[in-house]
Amino acid sequence: MLQPSTITPQDLGQELAAVVPGKDPELAVTIKRIPVSQLDLSSRIIPVCEPTLGGKEKEYVLDCLESNWISSAGKYIPAFEEKFAAECHCKYGVACANGTVALHLGLAALGLEPGDEVILPTFTMIATINAVTYTGATPILIDSEPCTWNMDVEQLARKITSKTKAIIPVHTYGHPVDMDPLMEQAEKHGIFVMEDAAEAHGAEYKGRRAGGLGHAAGFSFYANKIITTGEGGMITTNNAKFAALTQNLRDHAFSSERHFWHKYIGFNYRMTNMQAAVGLAQTEQMNDFVESRRRNAALYSHLLKEIPGIVTPPEAAWAKNVFWMYSILVEDDFGMTRDQLRAYLARHGVETRTFFIPMHLQPIYYEAFKGQRYPVAEMLCQRGFYLPSASSLTAQQIEYIAGIVQQAREEAVN
Incomplete structure (x- = not known):
């Protein structure tokens, strides 16, 4: 595991090397913390994401400090677990150190071992597959489908074997996976389903919330997520x-029978009371954050959908997409490549990120x-990237960004 790979993009061959994004473009301006109303937007960076901390975060954290409950015990941990689980329409929440840990902890509880197989999409962030690898199980990859960009559930049947012990559907960029046919296959074969809901706080599938669609789910509360604890996760x-x-x-699998008595190999995957304090305050605002992102996405799509060569993000009729990141595809008729458009946006102070590089690459x-x-x-990796998507993004900023995309298109074709 500690031996680094020597593979380079060129080793993939010309066709696959073209899929791998180049280096991020340098932003041509410096960050200036000046109110937008006092500044031409073209002279400040609009970050791809930033946390929104406008609730009771400070009040709750100060309570932790003043009471001396700053580590892995205290009232905010169970309060956060209960509140967040309820928002996911679930009975139980288990707070932990981060989203990767949430997935690993869930898979570890299944007792996975070498020879077992876990199905997951190749189009995901590397934490998903790493969580499988940590257990010693074998990851089995599945392609995405072009409508929602999520794992192609129709391919599941031919991926399932007698060794399949778990499936990890990833709700990509905040759009839920088509879960009913997936769960039908899982129940048929007795397979555990662990949602990777790191990007899907508040997302809904047929009126049911992500986090309660499978047998369990793992969430992330990293600083760029819809709600944050700085670092953190939850099952x-x-x-x-x-x-x-x-x-x-x-918590190291401490036994309730006596001190320092352990029946399992456990982990130090705890969350602190201070992190949970931030998480509770964030969860109190979560539905507002989701609606803000959905409003912003609607404005983005209204402004971008008529630009040739720009494909706006999907939302199936049965889904409520929370648009963790407002994600677009750049097709050939735009007149620029994806990387050229990103560089153009960077020169105008707009930060972006490419889509994930698939696991098989x-x-x-x-x-x-x-x-x-x-x-x-x-295809998604080669053509996709996301635009600034923070819950605090303003209509003025979105109009500016969409205007730069339109300007890039006009310059490209004229």
Whole structure:
């Protein structure tokens, strides 16, 4: 695990090397903390994301400091777990150190071991596949489908074997996976479903919220997520035994029978009371953050949808997309490549990020999946990027960004 891969993009061959994004463009301006109303927007950076901390975060954290409850015990941890689980329409929440830990903790509770298989999309952030690798199980990749950019559920049947122990559907960029047919396959074969809901706080599938669609789910509260604790994560579930086991495993698997008595190999995956204090305050604002992002996405789409070569993000009829990141595709008729458009936006003070590089193209996993092709995931990686998406983004900023995209198109074709 500690031996780095020597694979370079060129080693992938010309066709696949073209899928891998180049280096991020340098922003041509410096960050200036000046009110937008006092400044021409073209002379300040609009970050791709930033946290919104306008609730009771400071009040709750000060309470932790003044009471001396600053570590992994205190009233804010159970309060945060209960509040967030309820928002996900779940009975139980288990707070932990980060989103990667949430996935690993959930998979570890299944007792996965070498020879077991876990199905996940190749188009995801590397934490998803790493969580599988940590357990010793074998990751089995599946392509995306072009409508929602999520894992292609229709491919599941031919990926499932007698060794399949878990499926990890990833709610990509805040759009839920089509879960009913996925759960039908899982129940048919007795397979555990662990949602990767790191990007999907408040997302809904047929009126049901992400986090309560599978047997369990893992959330992230990193600083760029819809709600944040700086670093942090949580497992949600409706299974009391699973919740109790993951709660025990996150704290070195201390036994309730006597001090320093351990029946499992546990982990130090705890969240602090101060982080939970921030999380509780954030959860109190979560629905407002979601609606803000949905309003912003609607304005973005209204302004961008008529620009040739720009594909705006999807929202299926059965879904409520929370638009964690406002994500677009750049097609050939735009007149610029994706990377050229990103560089143009950077020169005008707009920060962006490319889509994830698929797992089968990652240097550390390339040999394991060598020769496998996932055309939709490769297309998304080659053409996709996301625009500034913070909950605090203003209509003025969105209009400015969309105007720069339109300006880039006009310059490209004239």
